[in-house]
Amino acid sequence: MSAHGHVDLGHTVAGWTGTTLALLGFAGAGAAVCAAWPPGILMGLAVVVLAGVVTWLLHLAGWGKPSGPRPESEWDWRTRDTAAHAGHADCLGCRAGGPRRAVAAARPRPVAPLPAAGEGA
Numbered sequence: 588m589s590a591h592g593h594v595d596l597g598h599t600v601a602g603w604t605g606t607t608l609a610l611l612g613f614a615g616a617g618a619a620v621c622a623a624w625p626p627g628i629l630m631g632l633a634v635v636v637l638a639g640v641v642t643w644l645l646h647l648a649g650w651g652k653p654s655g656p657r658p659e660s661e662w663d664w665r666t667r668d669t670a671a672h673a674g675h676a677d678c679l680g681c682r683a684g685g686p687r688r689a690v691a692a693a694r695p696r697p698v699a700p701l702p703a704a705g706e707g708a
């Protein structure tokens with residue numbers, strides 16, 4: 588059990604990839620600032636923008652997950668979200684993916700039940 592209770596915090600391929608790329612971009616831009624190299628700053632910031640685009644595309648491809656509770660069987664970060672092609676409810680990234688996803692995302696999704704606060708220690 589984690590400090591956050593018995594929940595999945597959304598560790599996904601999309602999340603890990605985007606975070607890693609953003610960290611590399613910020614580190615590169617920071618090193619370029621220290622070296623006073625303006626093209627390096629722009630390249631680092633371009634990698635940060637790329638991180639956002641890559642994360643979004645991976646999410647749309649099913650390697651991201653909707654926010655909120657999920658069944659324990661879907662907690663592994665390598666589990667692909669098979670419902671992603673239809674879009675996630677209340678997901679800005681899915682709505683930005685086009686009209687087909689925006690209509691599909693309007694449908695409510697089932698919510699996995701969580702144990703009460705005092706259960707399952």
